[in-house]
Amino acid sequence: MVKALNDGLRQALTDDPKVLLMGEDIGRLGGVFRVTDGLRKDFGDLRVVDTPLGEAGIVGAAIGLAMRGYRPVCELQFDGFVYPAANQIITQLAKLRHRSAGRISLPVVIRIPYGGGIGSIEHHSESPETYFAHTAGLKVVTCSTPHDAFHMIQQAVADDDPVVFLEPKRHYWTKGEIDPSSPQPLDRAVVRPEGTDVTVIAYGPTVPVALEAAEVAAEEGRSVEVVDLRSLSPWDTTTVRASVHRTGRAVVVHEAAHSHGFGAEVAARLQDEEFHFLEAPVVRVTGYDTPYPPSRLESDWLPGVDRILNAIDRSLSY
Amino acid sequence: MAPTETAPPETAPSDPPIQLLDRSGKLSTDDRLPLDLATVDLATLHRDMTLTRRLDTEAIALQRQGELGLWPSLRGQEAAQVGAAHALRRQDMVFPTYREHGVAWCRGLDPVALLGLFRGTTLGGWDPYAHHFNLYTLVIGAQTLHAVGYAMGLHRDDSTGTGDPDRDTAVLAFLGDGALSEGETNEAFVWAAAQNLPVVFFCQNNQWAISAPYSVQSRIPAAQRAAGYGFPGIRVDGNDVLACLAATRQALHRARSGGGPTLIEAVTYRLNAHTTADDATRYRPAAETEDWAARDPLERLEAHLRSTGAVTDDHFTDLEQRERDLAEQLRAGCRELAEPDPASPFEHTYAQIPADLRQQLREHLEFVSTGPQDGERQ
Incomplete structure (x- = not known):
């Protein structure tokens, strides 16, 4: 996936001279995850910018660059380091189009490696997606495959709205084919395997986990449909509703904490709009309402295959 | 014990700010700040x-x-x-x-x-x-x-x-x-x-x-x-x-x-x-x-x-x-000054209104245009 993102960014830099990348350690080093490896050498230090160490500065300066006609792609090094930039993201980046009655357009992408499962230290495993999904004016997307990573990063760069682009860091080294033709629209969910008994709704790092659970369930004779949301704001209620409309059962999976998480939004919408077609309550499989634990606890703390299978059982028990 | 109240720190002494026009309206010059009148x-x-x-x-x-x-x-x-x-x-x-x-x-x-x-x-x-x-x-x-x-x-x-x-x-x-x-x-x-x-x-x-x-x-x-x-x-x-x-x-x-x-x-x-x-x-x-x-x-x-x-x-x-x-x-x-259009927040949140937000806009405009119903709601 790192290579897919790198290729996607390279393509974006090639296609539009106004695109530039900025972040800590992204130039000489190529980023701590090497997502921008080699790009400074090929596009120069005015387009692949090693910034001072200051996250508010990265996003604040990106706003000014966008006002001057540029399309900045910011890298915030880790999920837990986005908060110093939260003021710029929430009070300025998200709101300037609205404040200016549409006169100011800020095509800024904020890339954030996110999620757990890599055995790391504190602040390096968080899932901040709903802070941003709850902020009007931002788009929030996340990829789960190299194919999507390649296309979605280019679509995010081409988008005229600010996009928070969440990269599931534990799948950075996942391999996969890229079909260069006809990507899905950025805001569209994708049904990964189709199924008939229950719908598992996942995004980003939990999609491969959900797919594995679906395979195990299949061995037990259960047909599980997995919907990869891809975009959390806006989110594709049409695809999710159509799936649940058929299966009558929904399980939502995310690493972020349980309460007030994205699963609550999915559950609320399904009970509101598919009430008469639901055979069971919407079940959530999530992180817990605690800070992210020490890494030696994370494998059980994170939603894994067994917890998803338990949730499928519970849904099917109604 | 209550904490001892400390005196506010003294501001370090500094030169007076550069001035070209004093409070009586008299002009002066300053080599640090040349100005061709x-x-x-x-x-x-x-x-x-x-x-x-x-x-x-x-x-x-x-x-x-x-x-x-x-x-x-x-x-x-x-x-x-x-x-x-x-x-x-x-x-x-x-x-x-x-x-x-x-x-x-x-x-x-x-x-x-x-x-x-x-x-x-x-x-x-x-x-x-x-x-x-x-x-x-x-x-x-x-x-x-x-x-x-x-x-x-x-x-x-x-x-x-x-x-x-x-x-x-x-x-x-x-x-x-x-x-x-x-x-x-x-x-x-x-x-x-x-x-x-x-x-x-x-x-x-x-x-x-x-x-x-x-x-x-x-x-x-x-x-x-x-x-x-x-x-x-x-x-x-x-x-x-x-x-x-x-x-x-x-x-x-x-x-x-x-x-x-x-x-x-x-x-x-x-x-x-x-x-x-x-x-x-x-x-x-x-x-x-x-x-x-x-x-x-x-x-x-x-x-x-x-x-x-x-x-x-x-x-x-x-x-x-x-x-x-x-x-x-x-x-x-x-x-x-024109009153803002109730649709304007919806129209300018994104470059294009997402489908869900368009639905919210529809519902809001219907609410605004209908107004409170007599006897139903205060």
Whole structure:
């Protein structure tokens, strides 16, 4: 996936001279995850910018660059380091189009490696997606495959709205084919395997986990449909509703904490709009309402295959 | 035990701010800040300061009458703002806070447009690109980083150091003394210095951040901080329009030429409360305000104009008429500001309205157009 993102960014830099990348350690080093490896050498230090160490500065300066006609792609090094930039993201980046009655357009992408499962230290495993999904004016997307990573990063760069682009860091080294033709629209969910008994709704790092659970369930004779949301704001209620409309059962999976998480939004919408077609309550499989634990606890703390299978059982028990 | 109350720290001694026009209206020169008076239109400076003050006075009156929800007065800061603004070229970009009504005036904004934000008809009110004057920023210090980013763009556009006066461009970012304590302002200074960006930070040190005196923010004059970042800082009398003009001209010239950033500290005073919602008598002595009122920026320029005969009596009588016209324009214009369309928040949140938001818009418009049903809901 790192290579897919790198290729996607390279393509974006090639296609539009106004695109530039900025972040800590992204130039000489190529980023701590090497997502921008080699790009400074090929596009120069005015387009692949090693910034001072200051996250508010990265996003604040990106706003000014966008006002001057540029399309900045910011890298915030880790999920837990986005908060110093939260003021710029929430009070300025998200709101300037609205404040200016549409006169100011800020095509800024904020890339954030996110999620757990890599055995790391504190602040390096968080899932901040709903802070941003709850902020009007931002788009929030996340990829789960190299194919999507390649296309979605280019679509995010081409988008005229600010996009928070969440990269599931534990799948950075996942391999996969890229079909260069006809990507899905950025805001569209994708049904990964189709199924008939229950719908598992996942995004980003939990999609491969959900797919594995679906395979195990299949061995037990259960047909599980997995919907990869891809975009959390806006989110594709049409695809999710159509799936649940058929299966009558929904399980939502995310690493972020349980309460007030994205699963609550999915559950609320399904009970509101598919009430008469639901055979069971919407079940959530999530992180817990605690800070992210020490890494030696994370494998059980994170939603894994067994917890998803338990949730499928519970849904099917109604 | 209760903690021992410590005395507030002494502010480090410093040289007086550079002054070219003293409080009696007498001109002087200063080698640190050369100004060719042949290039200065004193009458226009006086006109703009006078009309800016009138604009401010009328807005306060409109707030008192209930036409505005709030107004942040600039009274006392006319020299700083008009002086700085007169140093701008058309293409230079300004990033204001929320009190730069005098700069807005000089940038040619319709003064009525300044009222919309405070009347609640808009969150902005003007085209930032048409006037090269960004929207007001209410979050303290946030705009300093936008200025830095814009300056990074200028650098990449080859819009500095070409020698072409129509091409070379700089950014003028306004901030107050309170903003000096914000982390984002610190980041802006770091970025501007490290990249030698064409940006001028113009700090109106008006002594008070709502109720916090300058000693809460700093033990040294703001201008001295610049050295720590690695660019020049200059401290001028902010009630002296000529010193403010000269310092900003010098700094913008350096920025446009590729010489990098400058921090200007204009030492001035907020003669009114923070906003019309604030009560300054709760935290500062009347004697202090009276002392600063005696250094009024408009009075000293007027004294200079009258004593030197630099303008005729017609200037003053014409100006009185313009003030009356402006007052009338503001009173009528404020009441005529269009009510916002209930659809507008939905239309401008994203470039295109997402499907779910369009549905919310439909429901909201239906609710708005139907209104409350008799007997059903209060």
